[in-house]
Amino acid sequence: MYNKGTQAGVTLIVNPRSTVNCNGKSLNRHIVVDLIRFSTEQVSRVQIARQMDLSRAAITAIVDDLLQSGIVRETEAHYPSGRRPISLEINPNRGRVFGVDLGASHLQVILADFGGRLIAEKEIAYKPENGPEDCLEKIAEITSTLIAESDTNASDVYALGMGVPGPVTSLTGQVSNPPILPGWDGFPLVQELTNRFGWPATLNNDAELGALGEWAFGAGRQENNLVYIKVGTGVGSGLLLNGQLYGGAAGSAGEIGHITLVENGPVCVCGNRGCLEVYASGRAIAQRADQAVRQGMSTVLSDIKNTSISAKDVLTAARFGDRLAQQIIYEAGTHLGVAVANLVNLLNPGMVVMGGGVSQIGDLFLEPIRTMVERRTLRVVSKGVRITSALLGRRSSAMGAVVQALTLALHNLLEVVK
Amino acid sequence: MYNKGTQAGVTLIVNPRSTVNCNGKSLNRHIVVDLIRFSTEQVSRVQIARQMDLSRAAITAIVDDLLQSGIVRETEAHYPSGRRPISLEINPNRGRVFGVDLGASHLQVILADFGGRLIAEKEIAYKPENGPEDCLEKIAEITSTLIAESDTNASDVYALGMGVPGPVTSLTGQVSNPPILPGWDGFPLVQELTNRFGWPATLNNDAELGALGEWAFGAGRQENNLVYIKVGTGVGSGLLLNGQLYGGAAGSAGEIGHITLVENGPVCVCGNRGCLEVYASGRAIAQRADQAVRQGMSTVLSDIKNTSISAKDVLTAARFGDRLAQQIIYEAGTHLGVAVANLVNLLNPGMVVMGGGVSQIGDLFLEPIRTMVERRTLRVVSKGVRITSALLGRRSSAMGAVVQALTLALHNLLEVVK
DNA sequence: AAATTATTGTCAAGTTAATTAACTTAAGCG
DNA sequence: CGCTTAAGTTAATTAACTTGACAATAATTT
Incomplete structure (x- = not known):
């Protein structure tokens, strides 16, 4: 779906993906650029024409422009029968x-x-x-x-x-x-x-x-209703809805970390009680591990003496098979799963991408989340949502x-x- | 912000407000119509020109068209100094x-x-x-x-x-x-x-x-990040984000009624446990009242004998000062407030509009919601959100x-x- | 009261970006 | 080799916009 836009300023939202200043005239040029940029398959002039509902001639003219300015270049493409289309791509060397x-x-x-x-x-x-x-x-x-x-x-x-x-x-x-x-x-x-x-x-x-x-280069290509959840020191989320980034009225949409999970739970850094971050952040994971070690539970984490245990340590331990570390992560995932289920119920996204350091451990963390989402959302919703790890890993942002x-x-x- | 759009089909999103089939050519005409439709103040040709970053001459031509087709009509407007602008409005009689x-x-x-x-x-x-x-x-x-x-x-x-x-x-x-x-x-x-x-x-x-x-004619005019919460037999919500209706990947976004409030609460109609609807829907309110009456609590609702108590009865009783009815509604509001707080944290809307039968009682219901939102969200978020009743009452939808x-x-x- | 200033809205000529329809190019196939 | 199919180009035409001059209408100053 392609939106052209102009406004006083002028803010332009092209295929919601780009927000650009533009005088409103050369709009279709911008749309073509974005179409080429974000296409997952090879794009030819004819395909662009069809998608934008413009004539081939019009696209030829526009593409000529883009070729001349060096923004776009031609590549080869193969198709059955008929003249081969010339594929277009952004010129990486520009x-x-x-x-x-x-x-x-x-x-x-x-x-x-x-x-x-x-x-x-x-x-x-x-x-x-x-x-x-x-x-x-x-x-x-x-x-x-x-x-x-x-x-x-x-x-x-x-x-x-x-x-x-x-x-x-x-x-x-x-x-x-x-x-x-x-x-x-x-x-x-x-x-x-x-x-x-x-x-x-x-x-x-x-x-x-x-x-x-993740939408442009990662796990969520083509998915125009996507939620990215970043589990780092804290927990945050980014919302891409209707193909656009959604920041909310004051730019603070996505604050999933301070959703209330337990009405009278422990106090959070934000001052409220029972926030998600208390249960499922890097900070929380480290604290749990520390607690467990002090209680003398059996784990390789006990070997860490001089410095305090970090979430990274717990991840490493879990990866090497430490049962306690694995359980701590699983539990964090379960708590996070409850919050994600709420979010999924509310936003009905097509995909949830888990990012941040903690998510890099993969299924150990994903599985409890998937379970909770399945259990706690309407079937229509849970059936349609894919939950995966960030493809770009620590590079998503x-x-x-x-x-x-x-x-x-x-x-x-x-x-x-x- | 004004988006023009064209696509194969062609779906057009004009000032996200209207989604229309359009061949993509006469696009600015459509934008002008929407500008006039949804403007809260009087609009003249010059103002339209400024907002759309088009020349006055262009707008004159477009408006001529709209006048001729009878869609738009001229009215009087008064301004200081200079030639009086001619205000435009949709011709209601068309x-x-x-x-x-x-x-x-x-x-x-x-x-x-x-x-x-x-x-x-x-x-x-x-x-x-x-x-x-x-x-x-x-x-x-x-x-x-x-x-x-x-x-x-x-x-x-x-x-x-x-x-x-x-x-x-x-x-x-x-x-x-x-x-x-x-x-x-x-x-x-x-x-x-x-x-x-x-x-x-x-x-x-x-x-x-x-x-x-509510966005077009009600409490939420000019507010492009708005959540409407409908408390009727069940509880649902409608999301207007970035100035567009957001329906989610499968059209079921806004399902706030089946968010988990209490992990092991009573069973809901949807099969899960502890859903919001169990605590804060018309159904829940009626049930609570029924329960209370059977337990012999002092209330005018005891007078209802032959038929079962409805949420409407509870509202009426509360309006006439019945303490029990008031408390039931207040408690429902409190539970709803927790869910709304989560939603507000997550979406950072500029406004929350409460609709549906139950909300028509006003402050008795709004107050606990406001309290919970203030208590359970980050200050940045809660400071910026207005929470009100639907201006259109039972006509919102x-x-x-x-x-x-x-x-x-x-x-x-x-x-x-x- | 007349002149000045500000602002809206219109007109005519020129420019730009699209369309249409014919045409060229490039491939596969019998 | 000619036929078919599809991609891409070209030239003439059309629609929508811009520019800059100008008319209309009101408040303000002289």
Whole structure:
């Protein structure tokens, strides 16, 4: 389904996937670009014409334009009988973009080409508590390192996308009221990024970008109603509904971590009681393990002495067959499953993609979730929902940032060239 | 934000509000119509031009067209300094449409003019268990009665919108797997309606239409992230997100009634345990009252002897000051509040509109909901959400059906006239 | 009261992006 | 080799928009 859009500003939503500034005239060019970008199969001019309900002649003209500006290139394709269609794809060599994912404890930067393929990558341990200026500094360091090391011409970088672990006011590109990010509130991040680097920049919530990344390049291709659940230190989710990212009225949609599971449960970091995060986050898993060890239960985790047990330790132990670790993870999955079931009942998504560190263990974590969803939702709903792990693993969000950056880059280029 | 859209079929999403068949050419005409339809203030040509980022001349041409076809008319408007703008509005006398709401126990039909104003209305007690054919028969009876009684020319009716209490496959216009509607599964309702009456028809879930009705004519005007919660015999909700109705992958989004509140609570009609409906539906309220009376608690409800107590009785009693009835409703509100809090956390809507019979009691029901939402959501979220009763009362859904019918009528007319 | 300023709406000429219908290209097949 | 099928191109035409000048109408200033 293809939506064209124009508005005063002008915000354009093309095939909900891209939101772009556009004067409203060259709209079909933008739609064609997105069609080529996000197609899972090979696309020819005729197919584009059919999908957009335009004449072949019109598409020929548009594609000519795109070829000339270098955004798109032709490839070979094979079909039975009749003239072979010429497949089209985004020209990966036309330029590059950065995708940045800021987490509760890390900073990850991906350099990708226009085809969305990874060119170089760097991840460091980082605490966002240092504030936005320091973070910008770090991003500057990493991006220039990546440019240098990857034989990239600095002028070939066209945009930067960024994700942060908190609500984002997408209109102004600010972080708003972030629980994890004191000192970031109201900081005009998009503007500062643009000023500092000279590239157009976008800002989104990290879970939101996870959904987008998995939709564009991961497990959720073609699935226009997708929920991405990120189980890291905390638990968050990104919603892609009706083919569009949904951020809510204030940019804080998807806050599944602070849904009430047990009315009078233990106190959560957010101040409420019995939140999901108390039972099913990386933090919770680590705490459970710690508790169990102190109670003297039999586990390899007891060997960790000097430092405190981390969720990662529990995952590793589970992978190596430690029963206690496995049980802790299974239980976390069960609790998460209850929340996911509620979410699935409410949103009836076509797919739920589990991301974040904890999910990488796979079925041990997925199985209880699937079970709970099946048990606790209407059959119509549970029958239609696929629940899987993120295909992009720990890169979901950063790749989502790449998608946003590409949207900016491609569509801006299109306007400039015109 | 204005989206234009075209696709093979061609489905067009205009200012997400209307989904219309359109050849993709006269698109801006459709956008202008919707702009005029849904504007809360008076609109002039210049304002339209500014909002759509088109030239004044272009709008003049488009409006000329709309004036000539009679869809739009001019009115007076007053502004300071400069030539007075000529305000535009949909010409209410251009035609009429029907909005039909089928509930678990009633059938409501509204006849409205092109301005969405109520011309005539009829509601009867009705059990959808009789099956779709019988229901069509009843609709035929009522519509012809309304046409006759309201001095309407049958040829002035241009479309019919309908809502049903179950999931709808909007693509094919069928009811799908409805828990409350055995015998309706897979019935091609839209097609049958069109065949039978000769009007184009639309089909949606009733809660969805409640959201749309309140958004267009009710409490939620201008609010593009709105949740409508219908508390009737059961509990359902309609989601209007990013300015669009969201139905989910299989049309069953919004099933808040079967969210798990208590892990091992009483068995629900759906087979699971501890669902919201067990605690906060009309059915639940009636049951509680019955229970209390049998336990000999002091209440005016004890006076009801021969028939069983209904939710309506409890509402009436509460309105007249009966303490027990008030408490039952307050408690139902509290339970509902927990579910609403989860929903608000997850979707961060700008507004929650409470509809359905139970909500008509007002603050007694709203207050516990507001309290629970405030207590159980992140401050960013709860601060931004307004929680109110439906402005259209028991007409929300039927008016939503009118909105859908008008969308069909106006935009089809536009294509034909062209 | 006349002149000034602001704003809306219209007109005519020019531009752009689409359509239509004929045509070319490129493959498979009997 | 010619026939069939499908993809892609070309040229003439049409519809929708832009631009810039201008008329209409009101409030404000002189």
